[in-house]
Amino acid sequence: xxxxxxxxxxxxxxxxxxxxxxxxxxxxxxxxxxxxxxxxxxxxxxxxxxxxxxxxxxxxxxxxxxxxxxxxxxxxxxxxxxxxxxxxxxxxxxxxxxxxxxxxxxxxxxxxxxxxxxxxxxxxxxxxxxxxxxxxxxxxxxxxxxxxxxxxxxxxxxxxxxxxxxxxxxxxxxxxxxxxxxxxxxxxxxxxxxxxxxxxxxxxxxxxxxxxxxxxxxxxxxxxxxxxxxxxxxxxxxxxxxxxxxxxxxxxxxxxxxxxxxxxxxxxxxxxxxxxxxxxxxxxxxxxxxxxxxxxxxxxxxxxxxxxxxxxxxxxxxxxxxxxxxxxxxxxxxxxxxxxxxxxxxxxxxxxxxxxxxxxxxxxxxxxxxxxxxxxxxxxxxxxxxxxxxxxxxxxxxxxxxxxxxxxxxxxxxxxxxxxxxxxxxxxxxxxxx
Numbered sequence: 001x002x003x004x005x006x007x008x009x010x011x012x013x014x015x016x017x018x019x020x021x022x023x024x025x026x027x028x029x030x031x032x033x034x035x036x037x038x039x040x041x042x043x044x045x046x047x048x049x050x051x052x053x054x055x056x057x058x059x060x061x062x063x064x065x066x067x068x069x070x071x072x073x074x075x076x077x078x079x080x081x082x083x084x085x086x087x088x089x090x091x092x093x094x095x096x097x098x099x100x101x102x103x104x105x106x107x108x109x110x111x112x113x114x115x116x117x118x119x120x121x122x123x124x125x126x127x128x129x130x131x132x133x134x135x136x137x138x139x140x141x142x143x144x145x146x147x148x149x150x151x152x153x154x155x156x157x158x159x160x161x162x163x164x165x166x167x168x169x170x171x172x173x174x175x176x177x178x179x180x181x182x183x184x185x186x187x188x189x190x191x192x193x194x195x196x197x198x199x200x201x202x203x204x205x206x207x208x209x210x211x212x213x214x215x216x217x218x219x220x221x222x223x224x225x226x227x228x229x230x231x232x233x234x235x236x237x238x239x240x241x242x243x244x245x246x247x248x249x250x251x252x253x254x255x256x257x258x259x260x261x262x263x264x265x266x267x268x269x270x271x272x273x274x275x276x277x278x279x280x281x282x283x284x285x286x287x288x289x290x291x292x293x294x295x296x297x298x299x300x301x302x303x304x305x306x307x308x309x310x311x312x313x314x315x316x317x318x319x320x321x322x323x324x325x326x327x328x329x330x331x332x333x334x335x336x337x338x339x340x341x342x343x344x345x346x347x348x349x350x351x352x353x354x355x356x357x358x359x360x361x362x363x364x365x366x367x368x369x370x371x372x373x374x375x376x377x378x379x380x381x382x383x384x385x386x387x388x389x390x391x392x393x394x395x396x397x398x399x400x401x402x403x404x405x406x407x408x409x410x411x412x413x414x415x416x417x418x419x420x421x422x423x424x425x426x427x428x429x430x431x432x433x434x
Contacts, residue, residue, distance in 0.1 A: 004083055004084050010052070011083075013244075016239055017064055019236045020235070022062045024346070028320070037172045044317070046311035057235065058232075077106040078337050082102070085376070097405070098396055099249065099254075100409070101411050103414060108139065112228055112267070114237050116240065117150065119144070120147035123224055129335060130143065131223065131224055132214075133158070138167050138418070139414055140337070141159055142172075142174050155176055156223075158218075159171060161183040166334060188212070190215060191313040195211075208295055222270060235270040235271075238267050241268070242276050256276065257407050260391045261388055266344035269347065276409075290356070290395075292387040294333055294335055294360065294387065296434040301359070303343075308342060324341045338384050362433040370392065389392045399405040
């Protein structure tokens with residue numbers, strides 16, 4: 001049997017992030033000021049973001065250097081391992097080769113620190129004392145709490161109410177790293193109070209939590225806002241995943257036919273796929289790039305490609321993206337990190353141009369896949385990552401039928417150690433498909 005684990009030396013951590021914007025065949029439509037419908041500029045974003053991140057957001061540079069301070073912290077868990085899933089292949093009896101990049105080795109247990117550390121660093125450099133943010137399943141909130149602890153920045157997290165109650169240990173982890181976390185919608189902001197007045201029993205949504213976090217930043221002079229997905233600068237920070245995966249696959253003389261990632265806002269999908277999409281766009285590589293989302297929140301497969309707000313209270317700029325509507329509140333599925341009404345404008349553009357495709361799965365079938373994976377590979381996956389696993393298994397079973405020996409790569413974006421309540425629901429038969 002070939003090596004199961006493909007590792008890199010820490011000196012092989014990439015020294016720059018890859019910015020896909022210059023390589024897009026169709027340029028992105030600009031964000032719009034909701035009051036004037038005119039394109040926004042850096043000054044429009046400066047009340048909530050530090051200028052260094054605004055410049056990255058709008059950069060046309062293909063590569064952006066990673067500060068050495070950030071690379072030093074990355075060394076706590078990077079380079080992350082790439083695994084050949086021999087046992088899963090044997091279980092499925094497939095001729096396909098399945099690889100997964102495992103981001104659950106980070107201290108926070110997910111891919112999110114790849115951008116949280118960078119964002120906290122740039123905020124610290126500009127003298128920011130406090131950061132507000134939202135979180136769905138708690139992965140982003142815990143990652144930002146950790147990063148803020150590294151740079152001595154206060155952190156305020158608005159956690160979607162459904163996940164706040166479903167995943168109590170994620171909020172404990174946020175507290176462990178010194179941040180404050182409250183369920184959203186809350187009575188702490190005008191946006192939260194307005195939602196509670198209309199819908200007192202709401203389970204919350206990422207759109208609502210974003211409204212609260214943005215309002216918090218806009219109304220506190222010492223505070224900036226931080227987002228864990230969707231925006232361009234977040235996408236490029238995550239590309240360290242795919243760059244490492246390319247190097248690791250080259251060590252075993254392989255290259256993927258299929259690249260898969262789950263999609264909520266798009267951060268981990270972009271991280272694994274964008275460096276390979278560069279090869280598809282520039283060099284004509286034939287790669288099937290698959291974005292996988294929940295059927296309960298089918299943004300790409302069921303949404304409209306149009307301008308919409310990124311939040312429920314209409315405080316953010318208008319973004320051209322696939323959206324279910326900014327007032328949409330998804331059912332409280334356990335994959336809380338995928339419960340977002342919109343998608344990254346970059347991913348939306350790639351989907352509209354046919355460079356990627358999308359799949360949607362129901363909750364119980366992704367947990368079927370998670371159990372198959374855990375019982376063959378030994379890792380308990382987060383519910384979000386289980387969407388990518390389901391797609392990879394389906395692709396491998398298709399190869400079994402056709403006899404094709406394709407290479408499949410997916411991003412296992414985090415572990416499910418804090419998601420045992422979801423697994424309990426699945427095993428008890430209480431889990432439903434919304």
